[in-house]
Amino acid sequence: MKIVNILESTRPIQSNIRNAYIDFSKMTLSLVAVVTDVIRDGRPVIGYGFNSNGRYGQGALMRERFIPRVLEADPASLRDETGDNLDPHGIWACMMSNEKPGGHGERSVAVGTIDMAVWDAVAKIEGKPLFQLLAERYGNGQANPRVFVYAAGGYYHPGKGLDGLRQEMEGYLARGYSVVKMKIGGAPLAEDCARIEAVLKMLAPGQQLAVDANGRFDLPTALDYGRALSQYPLFWYEEAGDPLDYELQARLGEAYAGPLATGENLFSMQDARNLIRHGGMRPDRDWLQFDCALSYGLVEYLRTLDMLKDHGWSPSRCIPHGGHQMSLAIAAGLGLGGNESYPDLFQPYGGFPDGVKVDNGHVHLPPLPGIGFEGKADLIAEMHTLAR
Numbered sequence: 194m195k196i197v198n199i200l201e202s203t204r205p206i207q208s209n210i211r212n213a214y215i216d217f218s219k220m221t222l223s224l225v226a227v228v229t230d231v232i233r234d235g236r237p238v239i240g241y242g243f244n245s246n247g248r249y250g251q252g253a254l255m256r257e258r259f260i261p262r263v264l265e266a267d268p269a270s271l272r273d274e275t276g277d278n279l280d281p282h283g284i285w286a287c288m289m290s291n292e293k294p295g296g297h298g299e300r301s302v303a304v305g306t307i308d309m310a311v312w313d314a315v316a317k318i319e320g321k322p323l324f325q326l327l328a329e330r331y332g333n334g335q336a337n338p339r340v341f342v343y344a345a346g347g348y349y350h351p352g353k354g355l356d357g358l359r360q361e362m363e364g365y366l367a368r369g370y371s372v373v374k375m376k377i378g379g380a381p382l383a384e385d386c387a388r389i390e391a392v393l394k395m396l397a398p399g400q401q402l403a404v405d406a407n408g409r410f411d412l413p414t415a416l417d418y419g420r421a422l423s424q425y426p427l428f429w430y431e432e433a434g435d436p437l438d439y440e441l442q443a444r445l446g447e448a449y450a451g452p453l454a455t456g457e458n459l460f461s462m463q464d465a466r467n468l469i470r471h472g473g474m475r476p477d478r479d480w481l482q483f484d485c486a487l488s489y490g491l492v493e494y495l496r497t498l499d500m501l502k503d504h505g506w507s508p509s510r511c512i513p514h515g516g517h518q519m520s521l522a523i524a525a526g527l528g529l530g531g532n533e534s535y536p537d538l539f540q541p542y543g544g545f546p547d548g549v550k551v552d553n554g555h556v557h558l559p560p561l562p563g564i565g566f567e568g569k570a571d572l573i574a575e576m577h578t579l580a581r
């Protein structure tokens with residue numbers, strides 16, 4: 194068996210929201226299809242992938258380097274030891290041939306997006322859900338398809354105001370989420386505190402709020418916010434400072450007792466390891482948000498999970514950024530703490546298979562072959578425009 198083609202296309206996911214750092218008025222992503230010559234139910238098996246919001250489409254890199262390397266390789270070097278399926282690790286090594294170490298953000302999104310499509314194809318060829326395949330190959334053999342999810346939103350939005358924020362959060366809570374997240378750092382501290390208090394007042398026992406500064410603060414501002422936020426029972430305080438400022442993260446962790454979260458903008462095992470080595474993150478309460486779709490894919494994420502284990506961290510402290518089904522599958526297969534979701538944003542890419550309901554902050558993944566994209570009608574329709 195072999196890969197016969199890899200297609201990519203840049204697709205819009207723009208909206209008029211804003212976080213503390215960027216607006217999403219021109220946001221795009223790359224959609225990828227890995228077409229194989231394996232036939233199932235009379236059709237070729239095609240794996241699909243896409244990158245998470247926040248980093249734009251990656252077509253140029255894919256077309257110039259990563260796709261030709263795979264298509265020009267000896268197909269035998271990309272198969273697993275059975276010869277009947279692809280080897281994601283071999284394909285990853287092929288994509289990364291003639292690439293120097295370091296500088297990960299330059300290519301980690303392009304590689305991670307193709308890697309997602311490869312895993313989708315591998316699980317479909319095996320005829321099982323990716324979460325089950327992962328539990329069998331890398332986990333304890335037993336997947337847990339019930340996964341914690343939280344609702345991310347609470348963006349700054351022209352004319353939104355406190356009423357708009359409350360309405361948005363009410364919608365998430367009514368849909369069964371128990372944790373909701375909102376942006377901070379895009380308004381003065383006093384205004385952000387008023388926004389936070391407006392949401393906290395709506396929460397019932399067992400429901401919690403997380404806040405996300407998107408890397409906006411210098412150390413004094415991160416600490417000022419930390420002092421103000423410590424009066425609230427927050428689920429977490431996310432990405433206070435620049436993602437690569439491990440010293441800031443460590444100083445904040447000494448001053449702020451509540452849970453901190455970060456990692457969505459760390460794009461390799463080595464960067465994640467620097468956070469663990471130097472960022473003062475606390476394995477008993479903090480959260481790690483590395484997103485495989487931005488950071489070289491699941492092949493690299495497996496290395497990151499190994500690194501975490503070596504440093505005494507449980508995979509249950511990981512709740513990835515991005516709100517895609519790939520991380521849901523990893524969470525169910527390998528025991529992550531849950532996954533982000535954007536109930537009303539970045540559609541049709543985010544979310545769950547049709548009919549999956551959030552119940553008490555959890556979803557139950559249906560046993561669809563692959564990552565599960567075929568279970569989401571609007572998403573698979575978009576994917577079919579690329580290849581079917």
Ligand SMILES: O=C([O-])CC(=O)C(=O)O
Pocket residue numbers: 212246247345405407457514515533
């Ligand atoms: O606003 C964004 O860039 C997305 C983000 O930080 C998140 O989902 O945590």
Ligand SMILES: [Mg+2]
Pocket residue numbers: 405407431432457514
């Ligand atoms: Mg974030």
